[in-house]
Amino acid sequence: MIKHIIFDADDTLFDFQKAEGNAKSRINEVLKTHALDLDTFWNRFNRVAPALFRQFADGFITIDEYRFHRFADVLEANHGKICELTSELNRIYIQEITHKIELFADAIPMFKVLGAKEIEAVILTNGPSDSQRAKFKNRGLSRFIQSIYIGEEMGFFKPNREAFEYVLRDLGAANSEVLMVGDSIEDDIHGAERAGIKAILIDRRNRYSAYTGTRIAFLSQLIELPSVGAISESRPSFETEFFLQNSVSKTQQ
Numbered sequence: 001m002i003k004h005i006i007f008d009a010d011d012t013l014f015d016f017q018k019a020e021g022n023a024k025s026r027i028n029e030v031l032k033t034h035a036l037d038l039d040t041f042w043n044r045f046n047r048v049a050p051a052l053f054r055q056f057a058d059g060f061i062t063i064d065e066y067r068f069h070r071f072a073d074v075l076e077a078n079h080g081k082i083c084e085l086t087s088e089l090n091r092i093y094i095q096e097i098t099h100k101i102e103l104f105a106d107a108i109p110m111f112k113v114l115g116a117k118e119i120e121a122v123i124l125t126n127g128p129s130d131s132q133r134a135k136f137k138n139r140g141l142s143r144f145i146q147s148i149y150i151g152e153e154m155g156f157f158k159p160n161r162e163a164f165e166y167v168l169r170d171l172g173a174a175n176s177e178v179l180m181v182g183d184s185i186e187d188d189i190h191g192a193e194r195a196g197i198k199a200i201l202i203d204r205r206n207r208y209s210a211y212t213g214t215r216i217a218f219l220s221q222l223i224e225l226p227s228v229g230a231i232s233e234s235r236p237s238f239e240t241e242f243f244l245q246n247s248v249s250k251t252q253q
Contacts, residue, residue, distance in 0.1 A: 002119060004173050005222075006149075006164075006192070008182030009125040009132060012202050013107045014139075016097065023096035027089050034085065036075075044074045056128075057157040063128050067094075098131045103139050104204070110219040111144035122147040124167055124180075126157045126187065147171070158184075159191030168195065181222070189213065200225070 010016035028038055049070040056066040071086040071093075114121050123145055125132050129152040136148060147170065151157035154166050168175060175196035182188025183202050192199035200222070201208060201215045208215065216222065 001177065002179050003177040004120045004122060004171050004179070005114060006122050006124045006167060006178060006180045006197075008158075008180075008184065008188050009123050009127060009135075011183040011204065012181060012188075013103055013123070014101050014135065015104055016101065017205070019097045019101035020093075022100065023093045026092045026096065030085075030088060030092070041074055045070065048073050057126065057151060063130075063152065066128075094131065098134050099138060101135060104219070106219040108144065110222065113223065115144065120146055120171070122149065122167065122171070124149045124158065124163065126151045129153050158187040159194070161191065161194040164192055164195035164197055168197075181219075185211065 007013055024042065031038055031041055052061065052066050052070050052073070055061045056063060061069070067090055068086055071089045072082050075082050075085060111121055121144060123136070123141075125148070127135075127150065129150045132148070132150055136142070136145070141148075149163070149167050149170070151163060154163060156163035156166055158164075164180070168178065171178070176198075178197050180188055180192035180197050180199040181202055182192075182199070183204065185201060185208065189199040189201050199213070201211055201213060202217070202219065203211070203215050204217055206217065214225065216225070
């Protein structure tokens with residue numbers, strides 16, 4: 001019986017892709033004023049930033065160093081005023097992905113369904129602590145989420161097995177009582193499975209059509225999955241209707 005569901009944050013609950021797209025659009029306007037080639041800039045950024053984040057997760061650099069170098073290292077060969085421009089680009093980027101990011105419309109209705117069933121929802125995320133805490137506070141998730149586990153605070157990042165085992169210990173739960181829901185096959189699915197936790201891939205943009213495990217496109221589909229057990233035992237048709245009604249009303253706000 002599932003008693004706890006662990007949710008990833010970005011691109012599972014929060015529309016990170018949309019927020020980052022908005023950030024890149026604003027940054028592009030700044031880059032144009034400095035006569036920088038946009039394709040060259042973002043191609044290099046997409047190589048540099050993930051490698052730097054892994055260094056941060058592994059404890060080799062600080063969060064401030066990660067944030068500085070993800071832009072500074074891209075600009076290094078192209079621009080003289082690196083510090084000034086890096087600061088401006090970081091300000092725009094953080095504003096969009098932290099303070100303006102939106103929850104997907106199905107997140108709050110899902111939390112309401114889980115709350116009615118007394119299934120505890122928690123979050124496990126690799127994102128930087130300050131950014132993630134601000135994001136959760138801005139969207140009022142404390143009403144629905146009992147615990148938030150952040151890699152920087154735990155000292156363990158997904159997909160390391162230790163991150164999931166940390167959550168299990170804190171919840172006082174057996175792995176058979178816990179379900180993981182996330183959008184990353186490596187970080188969320190494989191990481192959870194290494195800890196003996198059943199995992200469901202949420203693929204909102206249909207990027208993993210060849211994935212052979214359990215895959216959903218919307219959180220509402222959790223309700224109907226037989227493998228989830230406790231979520232689908234009681235009145236699924238009513239819950240689905242409740243979920244969809246709440247999703248529509250949220251979208252229209």
